[in-house]
Amino acid sequence: MLAIIDTGCANINSVRFAFERLGVTPKVITNVDQVQSAERIILPGVGHASVAMDRLISGNWLDAINEFERPIMGICLGMQLLCEQSSEGNIKTLNKIKGNVSQLDVGQLTSPHMGWNNLNVLKPHALTKGITSEDQVYFVHSFAHQINECTFATTKYGQSFSAIIAQDNIAGMQFHPERSAKVGARLLQNFLDWQI
Template sequence: MIAIINTGCANINSVRFAFERLGQTPEVITSPEQLKNFERAILPGVGHASVAMKRLIEGGWQEAINDYQRPLMGICLGMQLLCESTEEGNVQCLGKIPGQVKALDVGSLTSPHMGWNHLMVHRGHALTKGLDINDQVYFVHSFAHTVNDATLVSGEYGQTFSAIVANDNYAGMQFHPERSAKVGTRLLQNFLDWQV
């Protein structure tokens, strides 16, 4: 069973519908005590990092996520919140994935980075199974995780940034797999298949 963590900082329905299309019946949970009852979990997120992090802490999610031993994946802002810190609001995050989140240096390009973009696989992992050099996914972000040892896949927009990261049982996708058509569906299936 899949839990979708509802902290009030995400569009839950699009993520829920994406898993339902894969034959799953995810449950939206609002209490950290519920998390331990699920085989895997999703931390979605949109909005400002400092607001979302404050809600996580005040809601008691920090300890529950820290104690969780099964696959847990953050999407978009949810991925950023799993990292060590972010420049957006200059806040400490959950620290489950090594690395900092910084403002994208887009140069003359428009910010935020919004739309379809290619991916580059850095190393093989259960989460990257079936990814092809021609695959594109849908991004909406102006901050990103710097490329480091946790980076499985990167993207390029003014600079190279982490698109998929993983550390132990924690993972993140900077883009929106639930809005990324067949490629996103494959990546969500990879998450369902991932054994840690």
């Protein structure tokens, strides 16, 4: 069973529909007891990091996420919550992937970063299978994970930042694969195929 944690954010249905187009019917879960029956988990997110963390804490999700040993993937803010800390609200996050999240230095560009950008794959991973530097995905964000050894793909908007990260059974995509057409569908299928 593919589970999507109900974080109360706006992109849950679009994530669910994207997986349904791949022939998988995910279950949106609202209770930590439902985690045990999941084979994979999606942590979606849109909005402010501190508000999202408060929801996870009040819903008692932290232990369930920490104890889950099968694949977990965060999308957009969900990815950021899997990192060590975020300067958005200066909060400690889930600490599942090394690295911090900070505001993008966009220079003279418009913030938030919103639109289609190319992925730059740094090293191979099951999540980047079939992805090339010609492939574009859709971003909406103003904070990002700083590039480190957990970074498998980057994008540049003012500065270079992590677009795909992974550590052990945890992964994250800063962009919205559910809104990234055929490339996004390939990336979601890669997550479904990922073996730990």
